[in-house]
Amino acid sequence: MPVGGAALDLVGVPLPDETLSVAKQSDAILLGAIGGYKWDKNEKHLKPETGLLQLRAGLGVFANLRPATVLPQLVDSSTLKKEVAEGVDLMVVRELTGGIYFGQPRGFSTTEKGEEIGFNTEVYATYEIDRIARVAFETARKRCGKLCSVDKANVLEASMLWRKRVTLMASDYPDVELTHMYVDNAAMQLIRDPKQFDTIVTNNIFGDILSDEASMLTGSIGMLPSACLGESGPGLFEPIHGSAPDIAGQDKANPLATVLSVAMLLRYGLQEEYAAITIESAVLDTLNNGFRTGDIFSSGKKLVGCKEIGEEVMKSV
Amino acid sequence: MPVGGAALDLVGVPLPDETLSVAKQSDAILLGAIGGYKWDKNEKHLKPETGLLQLRAGLGVFANLRPATVLPQLVDSSTLKKEVAEGVDLMVVRELTGGIYFGQPRGFSTTEKGEEIGFNTEVYATYEIDRIARVAFETARKRCGKLCSVDKANVLEASMLWRKRVTLMASDYPDVELTHMYVDNAAMQLIRDPKQFDTIVTNNIFGDILSDEASMLTGSIGMLPSACLGESGPGLFEPIHGSAPDIAGQDKANPLATVLSVAMLLRYGLQEEYAAITIESAVLDTLNNGFRTGDIFSSGKKLVGCKEIGEEVMKSV
Ligand SMILES: CC(C)[C@H](C(=O)O)[C@@H](O)C(=O)O
Ligand SMILES: CC(C)[C@H](C(=O)O)[C@@H](O)C(=O)O
DSSP states (O other), X not given: OOOTHHHHHHHSSSSOHHHHHHHHTSSEEEOOOOOOXXXXXXXXGGSHHHHHHHHHXXXXXXXXXXXEEOOGGGGGGSSBOHHHHTTOEEEEEEEOXXXXXXXXXXXXXXXXXSOEEEEEEEEEEHHHHHHHHHHHHXXXXXXXXXXXXXXXXXXXXXXXXXXXXXXXXXXXXXTSEEEEEEHHHHHHHHHHOGGGOSEEXXXXXXXXXXXXXXXXXXXXXXXXXXXXXXXXXOEEEEESSOOOGGGTTTTOSOOHHHHHHHHHIIIIITOOHHHHHHHHHHHXXXXXTTEEOGGGOOTTSEEOOHHHHHHHHHHHO | OOOTHHHHHHHSSSSOHHHHHHHHTSSEEEOOOOOOGGGTTSOGGGSHHHHHHHHHHHHTOOEEEXXXXXXXXXXXXXXXXXXHHTTOEEEEEEEOSSGGGTOXXXXXXXXXXSOEEEEEEEEEEXXXXXXXXXXXXXXXXXXXXXXXXXXXXXXXXXHHHXXXXXXXXXXXXXXXXXXXXXXXXXXXXXXXXXXXXXXXXEOHHHHHHHHHHHHHHTTOGGGOEEEEEOSSSOEEEEESSOOOGGGTTTTOSOOHHHHHHHHHIIIIISOOHHHHHHHHHHHHHHHHTTEEOGGGOOTTSEEOOHHHHHHHHHHHO
């Protein structure tokens, strides 16, 4: 079903009603990247991004799981020193349907002095914080049992409530070690010592920034999948990377983030753990066999295009 | 004059009236770091941070200049690979008295359904964007002539107005090359290739996050000064780092960021360029002579405490 730029070209809106209703009736949704130069200057309601935000909101997928793992095969792709990058394996749990992305009021206005203003509202209700905190504690419990909640509670009221509710929930999870960190410090600590993190939970906008930062630490964002999950209903699965319009149609893109998103879809969306592992192993085998797209290429490896690396994954299944 | 935690202990408020009025009457202000565990649980109006925000607002210092420079002497302190870190020399121009830090309305409330909410307002008026953009263009002009404006204009109205106004001003600066970048991408690009940046201009909260990220790229935030400047009136100069309560009283802290803040004070606050350079050279000589505090220590260098490295700087003047 079309969404984003494709939908704009086909029917003139970034999220056609039919796309949303078919998505809602599905068992799980695999999303390609949206956006591109062509639509960059569109007005807000006609931006590809608006379609994505409408889809997330429409499906109620409030929990965005974004793993950032440094694969031993690709540790050299990181711009971090080997000893810093090696062994990084963290998960950002980002709140996805609230906060400043969706808060009302928002818009443009004119002050009494005739100045134009643009404004947005960062807002969180207790139920929104509680449900994402629960996903985060559950995620941390299944991982290494360490949860770091990131906020700006020394300045923002929305963050103060966030910290209060996350702290309250900790009593339900005595096996999870909860810490708090300010967002500016988190942006530093991710670079200083990313291995200190296991699971990070944070709001929509901080999660947008920190998950991209974390993914770039791995040096291979062309490899990273993500899952967007709701209370019930289908999950949405997508690569972390964007649409990379600069290399469109050149058979250069790395398809592995999308392939690994299918693995996440099988695991979290369809409870098909065996199928998920099969795909993940095939991807690792492909890397072990030395195949690399340009973004993760290093000398001594075999440089291949999008199509060929996909075929290699198929052969390894 | 006391501010932050010191003022709380002395007189019970984080910014005494007298501190603000003496500051306003001064030629320039040197600020120590504020905050510490002791006051972490204080209510908002009794937080050390609130005193700092009141001081910035009270002085009208809307432009925060935060350089992130990798010194050749300290390139090994960075967690980035040498070839990535070497030669990084960028300046973040952060808007400091507007946006979500100060926007109204803000606070706590209860929804019709009885849910507690916490909320803040991200808001920018054209005059606020214009004056910070002007500082940024002027800064870029004196540096390498490249300005990157960072926003989230694909989602936020406040950012759309930001981008529009910054773009408009570009016609006054034909010699400066202006680009725009989304904040999530900027958080990635700083790690992927920090050398692509010369001057970055961004709003208060994005600037808080990105300037800390950029400073950590250098591996030596104990070395980084900053300047907060207004339209007229005295500037405020402070190290980028926090108060590091974990090492308080142990003679371990690196004083060089504060020493270099004095150099910025002399340069931007008192137009004493010669004195500024004298201090900066003394700091470089101290590093060249091999003296290092713990945070920037590497093997083969002389590990010294806060007091001793200060004395070495004095000797080098
Ligand atoms: C495209 C954009 C609206 C989106 C976001 O900000 O959420 C993207 O950056 C992401 O992180 O998925
Ligand atoms: C202490 C805090 C309020 C402050 C800020 O967020 O501005 C600090 O992080 C800074 O960057 O100077």
